[in-house]
Amino acid sequence: MDYETPQFYRVMQYAARADRDVVEMVSGSPDWDPPEAVRDGLSAYAEADADEFQYAPSRGLRGLRAAIAARHGVDEARVVVTNGAGEANHLAMTGGLERFDGGEILLPDPVYPYYAGRANFLGAETTFVPVESDGRLDPAAVRAAASSETAVVVANSPNNPTGAVYGEDAMAAFVAVAEENDALLVSDEVYSQFDYSGRFSSALAVESPNVVATNAFSKSMAVTGFRVGYAVFPPTDGPTGDLVERATTRHMLTNVSGSRPAQYAVQQAMERTDTAYYEAARERLQQRIGRFCEALDEAGATYTRPDGGFYVLARFPDFPGSFENAERLVDEAGVAGMPGAAFGEARADDLRFSLTTPRVETAAERLVEYFG
Amino acid sequence: MDYETPQFYRVMQYAARADRDVVEMVSGSPDWDPPEAVRDGLSAYAEADADEFQYAPSRGLRGLRAAIAARHGVDEARVVVTNGAGEANHLAMTGGLERFDGGEILLPDPVYPYYAGRANFLGAETTFVPVESDGRLDPAAVRAAASSETAVVVANSPNNPTGAVYGEDAMAAFVAVAEENDALLVSDEVYSQFDYSGRFSSALAVESPNVVATNAFSKSMAVTGFRVGYAVFPPTDGPTGDLVERATTRHMLTNVSGSRPAQYAVQQAMERTDTAYYEAARERLQQRIGRFCEALDEAGATYTRPDGGFYVLARFPDFPGSFENAERLVDEAGVAGMPGAAFGEARADDLRFSLTTPRVETAAERLVEYFG
CATH class of the missing domain: 3.40.640.10 (Type I PLP-dependent aspartate aminotransferase-like (Major domain))
Structure with missing residues (x-):
C-alpha cells in the first residue's frame, strides 16, 4: 500500500468529474462556519501595526x-x-x-x-x-x-x-x-x-x-x-x-x-468563543449520525455507530470497499465515500463516509434506494 | 559552532533587557508596512464562505x-x-x-x-x-x-x-x-x-x-x-x-x-501591488545604507557597501565582533548588532547591522561618537 500519496484526492476528483450530482462524503473538512471570533480576529489583525x-x-x-x-x-x-x-x-x-x-x-x-x-x-x-x-x-x-x-x-x-x-x-x-x-x-x-x-x-x-x-x-x-x-x-x-x-x-x-x-x-x-459553538457542532453531527445510521440499517449495512468524530465506516452486502466500487457508487448512487482499502487491510471491505456535508439526508436516501 | 540554536535571540534579548535606550539592528524583520493589498486581502478573506x-x-x-x-x-x-x-x-x-x-x-x-x-x-x-x-x-x-x-x-x-x-x-x-x-x-x-x-x-x-x-x-x-x-x-x-x-x-x-x-x-x-511599493522600499534602504556607511567611514570601520539586501557587515578597529563586544556595544553605545562569530569564522571580527529600523540616523551618530 502506497500510503505516501494519500488517496483522498483520487476519489474526490472522480466525484467532481462525474456526469451527475454527487454527495461528496470523502473529505474531512467541516462544512460549517468557524466561530465569529475567528473572522473578527482576522479582521482586527488586518489593521494591526506593521511589527505584528x-x-x-x-x-x-x-x-x-x-x-x-x-x-x-x-x-x-x-x-x-x-x-x-x-x-x-x-x-x-x-x-x-x-x-x-x-x-x-x-x-x-x-x-x-x-x-x-x-x-x-x-x-x-x-x-x-x-x-x-x-x-x-x-x-x-x-x-x-x-x-x-x-x-x-x-x-x-x-x-x-x-x-x-x-x-x-x-x-x-x-x-x-x-x-x-x-x-x-x-x-x-x-x-x-x-x-x-x-x-x-x-x-x-x-x-x-x-x-x-x-x-x-x-x-x-x-x-x-x-x-x-x-x-x-x-x-x-x-x-x-x-x-x-x-x-x-x-x-x-x-x-x-x-x-x-x-x-x-x-x-x-x-x-x-463560548461552549455553545462547540455544542452546536456536536449536535449537528449527532443528528447527521442518527439519520445516516438509520439509512445504513435500511440498506442492510454492517457498521458501528461512532462514539466520536466525523466518520462512519460501513460495509454493504456484496459490495466490498474497493476503489472500483467507490467509483461505482459515485456513478450509480451519486454518493462518494472513501474506500476502506485506503486505510489498510482490516476494513478493506468497508467504505468511510464523512458527515461533513449538509446533504446527509440526500445521501441517506440514495444509499437506501441503491442498496435497499 | 552550534548553528542549531540560532543566536539572534541571545543578542536581541540582551538588548531588550539593557538599562538604556538601544537601537536594535539584529533582527531581519522589515520595519515598514506591508502593501495595502495584503491588509485588504486578509479583511476580504475574513468574510469568505466557510469552505474557504x-x-x-x-x-x-x-x-x-x-x-x-x-x-x-x-x-x-x-x-x-x-x-x-x-x-x-x-x-x-x-x-x-x-x-x-x-x-x-x-x-x-x-x-x-x-x-x-x-x-x-x-x-x-x-x-x-x-x-x-x-x-x-x-x-x-x-x-x-x-x-x-x-x-x-x-x-x-x-x-x-x-x-x-x-x-x-x-x-x-x-x-x-x-x-x-x-x-x-x-x-x-x-x-x-x-x-x-x-x-x-x-x-x-x-x-x-x-x-x-x-x-x-x-x-x-x-x-x-x-x-x-x-x-x-x-x-x-x-x-x-x-x-x-x-x-x-x-x-x-x-x-x-x-x-x-x-x-x-x-x-x-x-x-x-504596483512597482512603486517595491521601489519605495529599495529607496528607503538605499538612503539608510548611505547614511550608515557615512558613519562607518567616520568611525574608521572596514566594510563593503552592500549591493543588495538589508545588512551591512563592518569591522571596527580593535573591536572584534565577539558576543562579548556585541553586548558591550549595547551597553556602551546603545546599538545592537549581530556578532560576526554567529555567521562563521571568515568574518568573526565583523558585526552585522540590519538596516530594518527607522532609527539608522541615531545608530549612526552613536557609532561615530563611540568609535570616532
Whole structure:
C-alpha cells in the first residue's frame, strides 16, 4: 500500500468529474462556519501595526501557547504550536523514532493514511494492529504486538476512521504499553471536541515521560486551512525532557515559525468563543449520525455507530470497499465515500463516509434506494 | 559552532533587557508596512464562505502558484508553495541530499545560520568556502572546494550577511559547479527585490536539472510572520524531474499544506501591488545604507557597501565582533548588532547591522561618537 500519496484526492476528483450530482462524503473538512471570533480576529489583525506582521515566536504566539497550556493544565514549556496536527504528529513521531530504541511504529488498522505515509517516508518499520469488530483497538492486542523494537505507538481518539473513543482505562493501558517497551505513545486527539460518549480521556491525564499528545483547532474551529495545531511534550524536568527541545529545533529548522494571522485569529477565538459553538457542532453531527445510521440499517449495512468524530465506516452486502466500487457508487448512487482499502487491510471491505456535508439526508436516501 | 540554536535571540534579548535606550539592528524583520493589498486581502478573506477556511491544496492555492510560475516563466508543476523560504530551503536541501551522491553541503562563510543549522540537523557534512574581501563568493573557490562528495551547493543572492549580489556569470558558474559534481545548487533568492546594483540574476536564468531556486514574500512584502514562500524545482520532464514530487510528498507529510489566509492575502497583493511599493522600499534602504556607511567611514570601520539586501557587515578597529563586544556595544553605545562569530569564522571580527529600523540616523551618530 502506497500510503505516501494519500488517496483522498483520487476519489474526490472522480466525484467532481462525474456526469451527475454527487454527495461528496470523502473529505474531512467541516462544512460549517468557524466561530465569529475567528473572522473578527482576522479582521482586527488586518489593521494591526506593521511589527505584528513579522515573525511569531518559533514555538507560537505567547498568548496562544499560554492558553493551550492552561487548557491542559501543563507547563507552557511543554507546548509547541505547530502547522496543524499534521506537523504536531510529524514532530512527535520523528522525536519518538530518534529518542527511543527500535525502529518500529505501531499503528492501528484501519489507519489514518498520513500516519502510515509518514512512517514509510521516515524509513520506519510499521506494524499494524487490527481493531476489534466494534472499531476499537484492544490494549491487549497492542501489548502483544509491542516489543523492544517498538519506538512509537500511535493512538487516535476519537478515531478516524472508526469513530471509537478511548476512555481513561484504555488510554492508561496504551501509556503502560509505551512505558513497558521504552517507546513513545503519540496520542492524536484532534477530534477531542467531537466526543458523543462522554468517555473521551486525554493521554495527558496520565503523567508519563512516554506520552506526547497532539491536537489542533482545524476541526474544532472548522479552520483546517489555517494550520494551527500543537503538541504537548513530556515534562521538561523528567527523563525525556529533551523531547520538546529537539522538536523545537526541528520545527525551527523546517518552518522557522507558524503563520501569525492564523495563530492570532485562533487565539482570539479561544478567548471569545463560548461552549455553545462547540455544542452546536456536536449536535449537528449527532443528528447527521442518527439519520445516516438509520439509512445504513435500511440498506442492510454492517457498521458501528461512532462514539466520536466525523466518520462512519460501513460495509454493504456484496459490495466490498474497493476503489472500483467507490467509483461505482459515485456513478450509480451519486454518493462518494472513501474506500476502506485506503486505510489498510482490516476494513478493506468497508467504505468511510464523512458527515461533513449538509446533504446527509440526500445521501441517506440514495444509499437506501441503491442498496435497499 | 552550534548553528542549531540560532543566536539572534541571545543578542536581541540582551538588548531588550539593557538599562538604556538601544537601537536594535539584529533582527531581519522589515520595519515598514506591508502593501495595502495584503491588509485588504486578509479583511476580504475574513468574510469568505466557510469552505474557504478549509485546506488549501498542499502545493499552494492555485492562483498563487500560477502567479509565481508566471513571474518566473516556468511550468506551474515545478512550483511548491511553502511555509516561507525556511521550508523552501529545507525541501531543497533535503531533496539534494537524498537525490545526489555524497553527503556534503557546500556553504559560504560567513553563512546564514539556518543553512548550517539545517545541514547539521540533517547529519550532512559541511564545507565552508570563505568569501573574498569584498564579501563575494568566488566561483573558482567554490569549484575548488566541490568534489564527488558534494550533494548540495548553497548560494544566496542578494546575500545575508555580506550584501553581495551575483550577476549572470557568477550564477552560471555556480550552476556549472553543481552540474560538474553531480550536485544540486540551492539558490536562495529571498532578497531578490532588494537589488541596488541592477546586476541580480536568478539561477533560473540557467536551464539546468541541477538547480532549485527558493524565494518568499516575507521580505518583499514585509510579512515575515505570514510564512509564504516557494521553491521552483527542475523541469519535470528532465533527469531530476522527480525532485518536485519528492518535495511535494515531504511537504504534505510534514505540514499537509500552508496557511490559507496568508496565501490568499499574498496572492491578492501579487495582483494588486504596483512597482512603486517595491521601489519605495529599495529607496528607503538605499538612503539608510548611505547614511550608515557615512558613519562607518567616520568611525574608521572596514566594510563593503552592500549591493543588495538589508545588512551591512563592518569591522571596527580593535573591536572584534565577539558576543562579548556585541553586548558591550549595547551597553556602551546603545546599538545592537549581530556578532560576526554567529555567521562563521571568515568574518568573526565583523558585526552585522540590519538596516530594518527607522532609527539608522541615531545608530549612526552613536557609532561615530563611540568609535570616532
